[in-house]
Amino acid sequence: MSSAERLFDLLQALRRRRRPVTAAVLADELGVSQRTLYRDINRLKAIGADVQGEPGMGYVLKPGFLLPPLMLSEEEIEALTLGLSWVRKGDDQELSLAAREALSKIASILPAELRFRVDDSPLLVGNRPALQTPADPGLLRRAIRSGQTIRLHYRDQAGAVTERLVWPIAIGYLDSRRTLIAWCELRQDFRQFRLDRALDIECLETRYPGRRSELYRRWQKSLLPVSGISAAHTGSTPTENEDKAMNRTITLYTNPMSRGAIAHWMLEEVAAPYRTEILDFGTSMKAEPYLTINPMGKVPAIQHGDVIVTEAPAICAYLADAFPEAGLAPPRDQRGDYYRWLFFAAGPLEQTVSLQSLGYKLNEQEQMSLGCGTLPTVLDTLASALRHRPYITGRQFTAADVYVGSHIGWGMQFGTIDSRPEFTAYWNRIKDRPAQQRVDEFIHKLTAKQAWVEE
Known part of the structure; x- marks a missing residue:
């Protein structure tokens, strides 16, 4: 395998993952030594790929980096054919037709020796059940593209029916249901509506203010908690100094793909009021403002009033002593x-x-x-x-x-x-x-940005 092919395979392996993956797993998947894997990661970084992480914690690739286009492999052709076949057999007639046309276009540009992979794919999609929804998915997609307001009568989980005016921004396609993601004027917040619970839907002529892309970014950001204050632990009455320590908000400097998760878990355990500052490897983590906190340019670190503590075990020990009512240190x-x-x-x-x-x-x-x-x-x-x-x-x-x-x-x-x-x-x-579950949820939302909480 050439060096260029190996770099491309590594890039694809990183793109497939939303969470960090260790060098050992990547090396085993690509059939190379870990030393070769580390050299290849450094080469990707040198040509502009934003690969973040560190040995022992795993690596993740930030989106936006592209290599020159390469010819599709047989596996890639089969993957495209399988995905488009799944859409083609769905109950959305417009998308089904579009998938059929896309397959024809892909086949027309492939060399003859690969075209048969589209015409005679060994990967089959079974018949998919029709979903019972009153909504025309094509109508919803056009409303999303044009930024039109939708009126719907909706039955929630408790069976209550309400009329909503919503600003649609996305549709989630799952095997068992469709979900409309929208800003709800009634709730003055983002909501996710199961389309099988929509009694009727009307697309209005009015356009909602702002751009759909901006609403989508706001929705993603709404999924991410930026600080946390847990319910207070019960215990003995703190001293005056302890009370002052408890009432100073802590700043946690972290990255979800780092040892910062340890300090984050500890903060949740002691129920201390805190806020999080998410730093990026190689940029804000190495910038002057943070280097005044930790000259090493690494996370985690906490700032508690005038006190700065770095290194995860030191943070754990410090917080256990600063908040003794949490009972996280022995006598x-x-x-x-x-x-x-x-x-x-x-x-x-x-x-x-x-x-x-x-x-x-x-x-x-x-x-x-x-x-x-x-x-x-x-x-x-x-x-x-x-x-x-x-x-x-x-x-x-x-x-x-x-x-x-x-x-x-x-x-x-x-x-x-x-x-x-x-x-x-x-x-x-x-x-x-x-406490650990709250941190795990935070990390999942921050890295995957997928949290569909239905109304």
Whole structure:
């Protein structure tokens, strides 16, 4: 395989994913070594591709980068044929006809030796059930394109019927239903309407103010929480100094594809008022305003009044002490295991996982020189600690679990840590905590920008 073909395959592998993917997964998919993969990522960056991420955390490609057009492969032809066939067999007659015409045009420009992939595709789409909706999808699409207001009578989940004037911006096509995304004049907010619950729809002559593209951007932005304040934990009455600390809003500097998620989880656990500043790798993260916060140009960092704390384990420990009512640090005379495992994860665990992700295997002399040891030894030690206790320090969930658990959860997800029974049981105990779920939802919305909450 030529170097150009390898770069194109890497670019396509990154484009297919909305969430970060590790170098190990990419290297295995492309059939190259991790060292070659890292060199190819650097080459993509050098020619302008906005690849963000870091070893051990995964990589993601920001949209907008194009390579010169290449001839379609047989798999790409089959993918196009399958997708257009799915549309052609749907109940939207206008789109069905358009799909049929598009297939004909694709076939007409292909060389003879590839044309048969369209005419005689081995990938088949079965008959699709007709969806019961009173709306003409062609009418809705034209209303969206022209920016016209729609009047509809709509039955919500509770069965109540209301009349709505809405500004349509998009239609979601799912196997089981169609969803209209629109600004609702009644609710003065964005709403998603299931078209099978629409009793009747009328396209009005009036045009709604503004551009559809701007409304669409506003809708996407409305899906993304920019700050969070959790319900307060109950506990003992704080001292005057503690009360002052609690009432200072914290700024979290982060990127969803980074270790910043650890600090984010911790903030949700302590129920501290905070706001988030999302930074981009290589740009705002390396710009002068942020370098005054963290000269390393890395995230996470928090600013709490005049106090600045960087490094995820330090942030976890700081927040546990700053908000003692959350109960995320043991009593001071019982913190042996707490400190041990918090810094064990920050040291040996993260170092050995990172070395493995880089494809580096320590020789015997290097194992003696470095304090982290080998990954099997590290994982054996951690598994032994978790074998007979629900949490890393014993029976109490602490800030150490936020940090250790994050590394175990990510490691098993990306394949850098073995899915041992002790790790799986431990992660299952903590992954559904409400604070962690809120952060996971935030990251999902921020990266995928797909959250259809139906009315």
